[in-house]
Amino acid sequence: MELAELEIFRTVVAEGGVTRAAERLNRVQSNVTTRIKQLEESIGVPLFVRDRRRLVLTAAGEALLDYAERILDLVQEARQVVAPQSPRGRLRIGSMESTAASRLPAPLAEFHQRWPEVRLELSTGPTDVLIAGVRACKLDAALVAGPIDDPALAAMPLYKEELLLVTPCNHPRVRSPGDVRLETLIVFEQGCAYRRHAEHWFARQGKGGGPLRILELASYHAILACVAAGAGVAVVPRSVIAMQMAPHGFATHLLGRDGRVTTYLISRRERTSAALLALRSLLAASL
Incomplete structure (x- = not known):
């Protein structure tokens, strides 16, 4: 199991098929198909089933996707720590619906303009679900309602x-x-x-x-x-x-x-990246 195979696997899932994944990865379709087959052979189980014209994850594929995302994110984080560089890669942000609608449109538009190499993913949900997502490392950061009393989380107050x-x-x-x-x-x-x-x-x-x-x-x-x-x-x-x-x-x-409620940007204390630091700085400057 190689990192390149995991990245191809994750991209196929994200793009919903081999054709769009190949375009995004700048590879030929046959190469993407071959690497997926090699990954399936290395672990001994099928990762996809074909449903008409689209690929659907098997139960094994669902399980591997979670590990692949964590492995690839840790590799990205390690590279940032060892050799800091400009923000890039994937940044998964969660937010309460009210904050996403009323507070984030302008800052996120500016973020995309400044750091186009960051693939920012935004999802919304209630505070408890977002906190659980950050704790489980399924989200890199989230905007939630305080107070925040978890010592494992770094919390930056933003909006009153x-x-x-x-x-x-x-x-x-x-x-x-x-x-x-x-x-x-x-x-x-x-x-x-x-x-x-x-x-x-x-x-x-x-x-x-x-x-x-x-x-x-x-x-x-x-x-x-x-x-x-x-x-x-x-x-x-x-x-x-x-x-x-x-x-x-x-x-x-x-x-x-x-x-009276304060909205906080939370993240795990031990996890950081150039992209997350850039987001923190931008949100703080927009207050």
Whole structure:
């Protein structure tokens, strides 16, 4: 099993087939096919099955892909440590959806312009899932809601967010959880830090206070549309509200101290690269 074979294997998976992988690697298709066959022969199991015109990973291929990515990333990291160079290679970034939409477009566009040799991959998810991805080395870094208390993670504070309670326009003013008249709290899935803040805010009212039902949705667009339609209430960052075009169809209410949250860029302390250092520097400079 050679590093070149693992890189070809990873590229075939990423590009969805041999033809595009060969173009990306600047190799002829027959060479890519041969190296994949050699890799399968060296480990003794098939890595792909053909489904019509596309290649699908076998269970063994799925397992090898995880190891191949870790091996190749460690090799890249080792090269950076031994012989530092300009940012290049792959950089896997995770982010909360709200941060990806409201904070990252401009910095990431600038990052691509400055360091085009970095293949930056961005994925979104709730804070708990992103933290787990960084811990497992499936993400190089992530933007998550604090506080961060894991000693294995380096955490750089970036953005001060303010969470707002969002209600339909005709809802009376809300000063405390007891003022909320709707019974449904519209949120992201479990693991979302903002959801925890919302639930804690309502829990302060005690027995009988606040929404009784939970409605889980997968995007702020859907959440705000449901609030405007009167389906319930939600807790949303002010930065997301600022992106909405008037008329909103909903009203916002302050949560006080409970609404103040800091977004951090986290990464494993022992893992770094020129690309990650460049991203840290760029995000810090954009504040």
